[in-house]
Amino acid sequence: MSDWKDNLPEAARSYLEGNRLDEVECVISDLPGIARGKAVPAKKFAKQDSFFLPDSIFYQTITGDWGEAAGEEGFIERDMLLRPDMSTASAAPWTADWTLQVIHDAYDRKGEAVPYSPRNVLKRVVELYRAQGWEPVVAPEMEFFLVAKNTDPAKSIEPMMGRSGRPAAARQAYSMTAVDEFGPVIDDIYDFAEAQGFEIDGITQEGGAGQLEINLLHGDPVKLADEVFYFKRLIREAALRHDCFATFMAKPIADEPGSAMHIHHSVVDRETGQNLFSGPQGGETDAFFHFIAGLQNHLPSAIAVLAPYVNSYRRYVRDHAAPINLSWARDNRTTGIRIPISGPEARRVENRIAGMDCNPYLGIAASLACGYLGLMEQKRPSSAFKGDAYEDETDLPRVMGEALNLFEENTALHEVLHPEFARVYTIVKRTEYEEFLQVISPWEREHLLLNV
Template sequence: MKNITKWLNDNKITEVECITSDQTGIARGKIMPTSKFIAEGGIRLPESVLLQTATGDYPDEELYYSLLDPADIDMVLKPDENAMFTVPWAQEPSAQAIHDCYDAMGNLIELAPRAVLKKVLSLYSAKGWQPIVAPEVEFYLTKRCTDPDLPLEPPVGRSGRQESGRQSFSIDAANEFDPIIEDIYDWCEDMGLDIDTVIHEEGAAQLEFNFRHGDALKLADQVFVFKRTVREAALKHKIGATFMAKPISGEPGSSMHIHQSLTDLKTGNNLFSNSDGSASTLFLNYIAGLQTYIPQMMPIFAPNVNSYRRYLPGADGNAPVNIDWGEENRTVGLRVPSAAPNARRVENRLPGADTNPYLVLAGNLLCGYLGIVNDLKPRKPVQGRSGNEADDSMPFNLEAALDAMDECQEIREILGDQFVDGFIGTRRAEYEGFKRVISSWEREYLLSAV
């Protein structure tokens, strides 16, 4: 706690938000005065917060008690000195301290998303490799809407008008929201978040922020905090912000593209390139791993029932519906951008913006790792435009995706049965809640017709 205490004192912090991510990506924890935080050196929370759904529900009792102590015991949370951030929007000097979750024996708890990413990163570290990643995060700004039965609308920009039509990469359209963008940049700079470019995406009032490439755990922490930052900036400007994968009918979905490569820890060289600049065997193995295991990892890349509204085979081409790969090709799920050999990387374009940042990075890296250790070979790269037909191996609804993950023994062997069963359990619990709601589509088209 010595370094943390110095950081808190240097920043004159009076209040600390002690947080950890649940399966959905919601920040769970406690808020306390700095003096109490320093004295205690951590917090305790019920283990059950790691199985809580977005609706506040839990998996069925049989699964719940098979994964957790029936006495509903506490876990011990300890702050990571490398994951301390200010809270620029707070009224008094405050900090966000991201914690890891431990059991009574001092072991990381398997259900915690941050522990899942650490476990996958340890596989690479054991081989002397470091994954390098760069997330691209999309979201929509919207008018405030407190009635969930009403569709979302774009907010009013500086011009006093709502945006309409498609304004991809428009500078003027992005400048409509300059006040909130400036707050996001200022707050991210205050917190030390490595954001780089902002662009206006295709949808009305849809923005994308790109992160600079770097360490996977560091960037997962930053994306976790970034989502909170965007929502707070929107609240300040009396509008909404959403990272739902498909929040508005007829508009493009929001994604979280993940650029990824591997570096040799001893030499610092990009392991995806040979010394002559050509693509390495390890690079091809990695792509093959993504192609082989993405179908079983889809619940992590698309964790909510809404997530699958992005994938519309034969129609809206905004999101890929395949796991093909190709160089400088945005019609495939796995794009290899044009780059110098020391920057060779692959971009997974399938994950939605609604995914948990710890789990989406863990999922990508695990797929690639399995491709390497199993010496898998990729399909031939796609030249030209890829067809917009769904890949036969891909599950494009939540039920099928959960079944595929449930049956994948290689994912279970590495991530553990507790995590896999717990994660699937929270997704199924949310889906059961969704099925109890009668939609406006059903009332409109079936009420008098069937």
Template sequence: MNAPFDQLFTWLKDHKITEVECVVSDLTGIARGKIAPTNKFLHERGMRLPESVLLQTVTGDFVDDDIYYDLLDPADIDMVCKPVADAVYVIPWAIEPTAIVIHDTFDKFGNPIELSPRNVLKKVLQLYTDKGWKPIVAPEMEFYLTQRCEDPDLPLKAPMGRSGRAESGRQSFSIDAANEFDPLFEDVYDWCELQGLDLDTLIHEDGPAQMEINFRHGDALDLADQITVFKRTMREAALKHNVAATFMAKPIGDEPGSAMHIHQSVVDIATGKPIFADADGTMSELFLHHIGGLQKYIPKVLPMFAPNVNSFRRFLPDTSAPVNVEWGEENRTVGLRVPTSSPDAMRVENRLPGADANPYLAIAASLLCGYLGMVERIEPSAAVQGRAYERRNLRLPITIEDALTQMEECETIERYLGNKFVRGYVAVKRAEHENFKRVISSWEREFLLLSV
């Protein structure tokens, strides 16, 4: 055995795990993989999956044959999935002692699979390492609790809390409103502690039964793994309490959307010191260039922040959602907020990503934009003072079709993320959009059926 696998072997035995869920993330963020008895998993040291699973859409369909066979081996060969020793988590809700083990993916020659979201993030992190930098991130996850609903044509409703009443109105930061779901969140925190997830604060957000859970700042890859596990854990805890948890970007028409805000900073690997503030505590040149890169390149990677048709419904003024790539200090009306902090905690909060985004890809895209600003020495625009909602930046695509076109036409993004990834991701999202366009909505039936 090698050292990492020895570590994993010991962990599984110590926790008396009898089943292992071997998972990889597809481009949409859905976990794909196999469930194996622990003995079989340890014997095989991983699994094999067809690379084509990474090209599935949210509906389970595959991209069109022309792009499918252009990107993949015509024989639809397997990729080699190797377990990540420090990405293993217990499943507290399972009947049998079970663990999730996240896997990295390689071809038969040992090369990383370009379509793998985890590999995309690792590629971006290597860019930082090559410069002697290490990015630090702190994600914030927003989501709604709703009544369970079996009919997708019906609007979602807020669930009943401990009081027996469904929440109405908006109760941003209300302690009482958050406490309505104490039993559920006691389970969430207990389960996440067992899993080793670095949860920080719980906040009641603006919408009815809309919540936010913040993660402590840390390593970008580790936190992307944690968010992947957390979203499933949150949904399972909700089901246990007979409600649903959704990370859909805009689940309720007249209510605020749900985001995955990403706070990001950078430290010098050699010294361990942050590089976003100068000795006098002011913003460093590298920090300003980082912001400049975000401003320039976010429009080119927006599909990695807003991956679905529904994602773009979130971008509305006056809903605490960004409609621009302006930046400002302590300003929630801009897409790029610089919170008040000590010099050591100088950071920028990217408010563009939705809660529905694949965490690996959203973090990768956000860090890549900042990196490009630093190496290209991109100057940001002037910081916005006051309200910025009216500054709807024309560089920001307003539909997923426009966003996908901008992404595939950007040579810089293709150069850094790879032609195969960009083509595959755009193809998956276009296939989903074509599927969406074939659906006749309840609005059309309500107002057009007998009126036009």
């Protein structure tokens, strides 16, 4: 036991210093990004090097129903072997006892990575880059809302009550006073993040009522996706301590901006450490333009992964802080693909399409996959957009069904993510979409019941 704890990451060792570890939560992300797994006593975890879960966890829709994605053998719920990645061992500081979380990877009976496990999908894409001598680097930005507790789904979501006793106000982007309204929640977010060993680059107020953004430092895609996976849980737990909810819905409140997970990308040469997007004299390289072209050419097919729910498409509204097309420009937040101001070493491409409701492993994997295809195809992007891109035509799918059609057709993207992942994901999402279409909304009852 002591040997095992001695090999934990530094933050986990510090968290446990002077305390007795009670429990370990063995977790894995399903397709929506929900943590699945089991909690075991610390003594049992010390004696096990793996555990089992049925592969059916990857066939579930967000409602808990099942897609018929089991394959030729049928729905027999085969066991997967789940092995811990001890580099992900992290505190669960909101629990009543001393608990660690450990992310696991999924393998089949032959010891091969399960291709539709989200973390494995991202690992596959990263390895494709490395096979070319490249190292992909990402930096995600997380937007979310703090809202009043909503226990009745028929009731509209409302902003949380701030420290002042007033509901959180909208149209207060970057306001420090607005951030102060959520001070106690933010304090717990910082404390939880520190206990888990995460470094926050900054927290800002966004344009929506009760909407915040957390920026993370750039780094390895798998490590950053692990952090976003963990962050969603810790933010929810911090909110619950203060009688409110944290929501990562893409569009939780009508007439307010939606929540995005902007993804910043760069690619470095593994041998030299040089940014592929910058030349010897600091200029923009062919690789820089090829990467942008890959996003423009393949992101429409990847939208079903980056915007995975019917609610996701409510975010893409003209003049509402979310892109409506795949134009690109330098230092222009109206475009779907933005090039932030930076020096040559930090030159990067920002994908502003992904919603915060996407699975972080799959969202980062899909975005990197589009860029990878661009680097391999070596095509040129459109000309940089001038002016307000909201005045341009939209070229994003507007509904889930259309997005799934585009995803199904792009076999090049399937090869990068893995064809078996594409098969399972499509079936599960089609099932989920059909579930939604069976629900009659209040709008339909109000406007159609007596008028048509």
